Amino acid sequence: MILIIGGAGQGKTDFAKTVLHQTELQSGAECPLPALMQASCITDYHLLVRRLMAEGKAPLAFTEQLLSQDPEVVVILNEIGCGIIPVDETERRWREETGRCGCLLAERAKAVVRLCCGIPTLLRGSL
Amino acid sequence: MTYLITGGTKCGRSRLAETLLQQHDGCNYYIATMQPYGTSAQEAIARHREQRAGKGFVTLERYTRLDTVQVTAGCGVLVECLGNLCANELFGTEDPDHAAERILAGIRQLRQQAELLILVTSQVGADGIAYPPETMRYLSLLGEINCRAAAMADTVVECIYGIPVALKGVLPC
Numbered sequence: 633m634i635l636i637i638g639g640a641g642q643g644k645t646d647f648a649k650t651v652l653h654q655t656e657l658q659s660g661a662e663c664p665l666p667a668l669m670q671a672s673c674i675t676d677y678h679l680l681v682r683r684l685m686a687e688g689k690a691p692l693a694f695t696e697q698l699l700s701q702d703p704e705v706v707v708i709l710n711e712i713g714c715g716i717i718p719v720d721e722t723e724r725r726w727r728e729e730t731g732r733c734g735c736l737l738a739e740r741a742k743a744v745v746r747l748c749c750g751i752p753t754l755l756r757g758s759l
Numbered sequence: 760m761t762y763l764i765t766g767g768t769k770c771g772r773s774r775l776a777e778t779l780l781q782q783h784d785g786c787n788y789y790i791a792t793m794q795p796y797g798t799s800a801q802e803a804i805a806r807h808r809e810q811r812a813g814k815g816f817v818t819l820e821r822y823t824r825l826d827t828v829q830v831t832a833g834c835g836v837l838v839e840c841l842g843n844l845c846a847n848e849l850f851g852t853e854d855p856d857h858a859a860e861r862i863l864a865g866i867r868q869l870r871q872q873a874e875l876l877i878l879v880t881s882q883v884g885a886d887g888i889a890y891p892p893e894t895m896r897y898l899s900l901l902g903e904i905n906c907r908a909a910a911m912a913d914t915v916v917e918c919i920y921g922i923p924v925a926l927k928g929v930l931p932c
Contacts, residue, residue, distance in 0.1 A: 641898055642906070711885040
């Protein structure tokens with residue numbers, strides 16, 4: 633599993649396509665859950681977390697399942713925790729759950745890459 | 760030589776950019792993109808003017824159309840900042856659909872004219888907030904401009920609480 637992180641608009645998807653040669657990108661916001669379990673690359677994992685929460689599912693448990701069933705997946709996850717902590721509980725919990733899933737993904741990943749201005753920085757592992 | 764300096768707010772981007780410009784011998788331009796609307800903009804402009812005072816820069820105020828700026832060949836140019844320029848190009852009187860092209864054309868032309876080009880930009884879009892569509896459009900434009908400018912730059916620096924970290928190239932100081 634390779635984890636690609638960074639803020640919005642930093643070139644994460646381009647990196648997955650050009651450097652990691654990913655051609656089949658599944659949107660975490662929309663793709664049916666069973667299909668995600670076999671995906672080559674999942675984009676917008678933070679929106680998948682939000683969707684799972686809205687459906688009453690546990691994002692961390694889903695992530696564990698994904699890691700065991702789809703160990704070679706490339707996951708693209710936006711960094712969303714760098715603003716003011718929201719007053720709204722749903723918003724707050726979404727950032728927390730996303731953070732927890734991000735930590736789990738990073739811990740298990742063979743490589744973690746952070747994109748900033750289109751420039752990749754390898755935070756952990758090797759590609 | 761082209762530098763792109765990014766980072767969050769109040770992280771030392773301007774200070775680094777001005778230090779780099781000061782080290783360049785010859786005519787040096789400071790292109791200011793912030794429009795003087797509102798108290799906080801006026802305060803920021805006053806603070807930056809004070810910080811620049813006595814450094815011998817020629818200040819040009821240019822809120823849009825970087826591509827129409829003419830500078831002396833071989834000069835040093837600091838553009839501050841791409842975040843403001845993107846907002847002005849997107850939400851002003853210019854055609855928003857061609858904002859990216861205008862900005863990139865301006866950067867390319869300045870690179871050709873200047874010996875040293877320093878672009879200061881902003882790091883936004885990591886707070887998870889679903890903003891209204893026009894703001895999301897701004898985030899997307901600034902992200903694209905940052906990626907394209909970084910690809911052109913020799914050195915890309917992220918400032919983190921005053922600490923410059925080289926993401927590409929080598930830190931000069």
